[in-house]
Amino acid sequence: MSTSTTQARYSSLSIALHWLTVLLMVAIYVAIEMHEALPRGHALRRPMEDWHIYLGVILLPIAIFRAIMILRADIPGIVPTPPVWQHRITLAMKVYLYVLMIGNPILGWLMENAEGHAVTLFGLGLPTLVGESEGLAGVVSEAHEILGVSGYFFIGLHAVAALYHHYLVKDNTLLRMLPRSGKQDSAS
Ligand code: HEM
Ligand code: HEM
Secondary structure, eight states, X not given: OEEESSOOSOOHHHXXXXXXXXXXXXXXXXXXXXXHHSOTTOTTHHHHHHHHHHHHHHHHHHHHHXXXXXXXXXXXXXXXXXXXXXXXXXXXXXXXXXXXXXXXXXXXXXXXXXXXXXXXXXXXXXXXXXXXXXXXXXXXXXXXXXXXXXXXXXXXXXXXXXXXXXXXXXXXXXXXXXXXOHHHXXXX
């Protein structure tokens, strides 16, 4: 990953994909929470789980594409430059977020197949990654839950860090990830 201070923002594509990902992740969590909150037999309980799966499957290629992009991208530098220890934490957080966005859909997919269910996208059958296996289902289900639930804490931390940089440190961390406004364009 290279950095540059000459480029003020992430590319428009990176910004669009970041906020699309945020919407998808929110919907993924809302769907599974609703699934779990609804009583057994409720008409929406099953569709909520289906939507959790569909949106997770849609997120997977987007997250892989973003991960490839970030490896090739020229990342805009933060002004003023934060201390090195902060840079290391930011990097660790980015790696974690990619592990969550790519790892959990794969774990969810493996879990469904190991439990003997086919994964579909709005009814379109997707490849079966593993055969039915009670042992594997238990392990990947546990991993999916731990990684998924950890997301509440770490995504929250990621958002709080962005707001801390914007409102307290007053650097350009968040502005780099926001869509360009006409006013800012004419100012630069
Ligand atoms: C980044 C994407 C994903 C995230 C963050 C995520 C997160 C979660 C969370 C937090 C839970 C609730 C765990 C619990 O408290 O028991 C859950 C359950 C579940 N997830 Fe995902 N998930 C994702 C993608 C997927 C995908 C792609 C599939 C299937 C292909 C899937 C299948 C399931 C199923 C079937 C459950 C219910 C498990 C049960 O009833 O014990 N998930 N997921
Ligand atoms: C589901 C929620 C979120 C996920 C999965 C997520 C994921 C990510 C990822 C993977 C990056 C690294 C981008 C890259 O270099 O490729 C990133 C950067 C960033 N995100 Fe988020 N994000 C989420 C929510 C938010 C929210 C709510 C905010 C603002 C309040 C935010 C602000 C930022 C900022 C400012 C950066 C740039 C950080 C830097 O380059 O140091 N994100 N996000």
